[in-house]
């Protein structure tokens with residue numbers, strides 16, 4: 001397959017979020033993010049990859065509104081008119097660890113966002129049963145988190161994120177702590193959930209394979225300061241299955257992504273020779289192209 | 292449960308019991324063999340006999356001391372948790388008042404007790420106050436720490452769901468603080484008894500409301516050493532019982548989910 005085909009931009013949905021020149025400097029002076037431009041569109045599955053410490057979690061927290069950007073702005077777009085709106089959309093957040101309340105049964109854990117929002121008990125219970133069914137945990141509603149495997153706890157965490165029917169799902173290395181088999185199964189389950197409902201996903205991972213398998217688009221990030229170095233499209237049709245994992249197309253995408261990451265890495269050498277490499281990476285940054 | 296686990300559990304009871312039997316038998320044998328006078332070291336059998344003979348007096352005193360200790364513990368729990376809830380609301384409040392809680396903790400109770408006993412007319416109230424002063428600190432400090440030690444991810448989840456301060460307190464911080472609270476309660480239960488006994492020593496009240504400390508004081512003056520030992524035995528037993536009760540309470544509350552109370556052989 002030709003490289004041009006691999007890099008083709010697919011048709012995209014209406015704008016959801018615009019990040020313009022977003023930076024974040026922590027109180028201790030650490031510049032975790034600098035000058036990030038990113039457009040997220042409805043129904044996209046965007047993956048952030050990059051070395052640890054390059055600001056992936058920081059970026060996710062900024063999008064979630066858990067922290068404020070020190071510079072730049074994040075704008076939400078309304079679905080219909082593509083106009084700016086004030087209210088944040090409904091956001092689901094899945095953390096690296098399941099972060100379930102250990103004292104509460106699964107149903108209570110999954111119902112939490114609804115309880116906090118004051119949703120009536122009956123409607124909430126229906127939504128919980130539905131969410132648990134979607135992640136194949138029906139029958140475990142009355143279990144405590146410690147009675148479940150790591151993979152099941154993660155699925156419960158996803159059910160909790162989905163129970164509010166979010167427009168945007170943020171996932172911070174959700175399957176990073178799981179074994180490869182469980183991770184691949186959960187990746188596939190996540191994709192089928194996403195295909196069915198078409199919420200927008202921003203997904204952080206260390207794994208090139210996971211990024212290629214899941215995403216419509218991959219943003220490669222670099223550290224010191226954290227920034228987006230490169231954006232790649234994975235313009236392959238869904239549903240993607242195990243056959244896709246084994247295909248030459250998959251291998252080609254993985255190869256392309258790893259070489260981009262390697263290029264990006266070359267720009268991170270702290271010596272003087274790295275100056276040119278960094279400039280090249282910046283110049284080639286297709287963050288602009290997606291505007 | 293497997294046979295091995297059953298044996299292990301039995302051993303946990305039998306081993307200390309065997310140690311007790313050997314020590315008591317040795318004690319009895321030595322006292323008998325060397326004709327140690329009873330006003331120096333009474334034999335274990337003699338102590339048990341005294342405990343039975345003076346049971347009316349001793350158990351009435353035990354009830355007084357236990358009453359003071361339990362009342363103090365209850366007050367320390369209620370007041371300690373209330374103070375911890377206030378401390379957990381703001382760093383400023385905690386920073387302003389925590390040093391005084393420490394001050395109260397590090398000042399030996401024997402040096403404060405005389406003042407409290409002079410100031411407070413009712414002796415029993417004074418005794419309870421002394422015991423509260425001793426017992427309250429571990430409850431305050433542990434519960435405050437627990438209320439602060441919130442899982443970061445869960446805290447973010449609550450913020451993301453726009454939870455109110457109240458919701459975050461009741462649904463996240465209070466349940467999360469329970470293991471810390473029970474840790475403090477175990478220490479406090481022992482301290483409440485120590486506080487009650489020390490305060491009784493300082494007050495030296497006899498007559499109707501005489502506690503075990505007074506019986507020890509009196510028995511010492513009268514050289515009634517078997518009764519002194521019997522009273523000591525009761526205080527120790529009361530301490531163990533209070534500790535066991537709080538440990539049981541903790542297991543009841545946390546057994547379902549907290550690491551500290553999960554069965555080992557699961």
Ligand SMILES: Nc1ncnc2c1ncn2[C@@H]1O[C@H](COP(=O)(O)OP(=O)(O)O)[C@@H](O)[C@H]1O
Nearest residue numbers: 026028030032051052053054055056057058059
């Ligand atoms: N609360 C914080 N205070 C100070 N520095 C922080 C804080 N959180 C993260 N950092 C720093 O910001 C950088 C980016 O962190 P993070 O967003 O967690 O990276 P990633 O998720 O890509 O590993 C790192 O250098 C990290 O040490």
Ligand SMILES: [Mg+2]
Nearest residue numbers: 056057058172
């Ligand atoms: Mg991270």
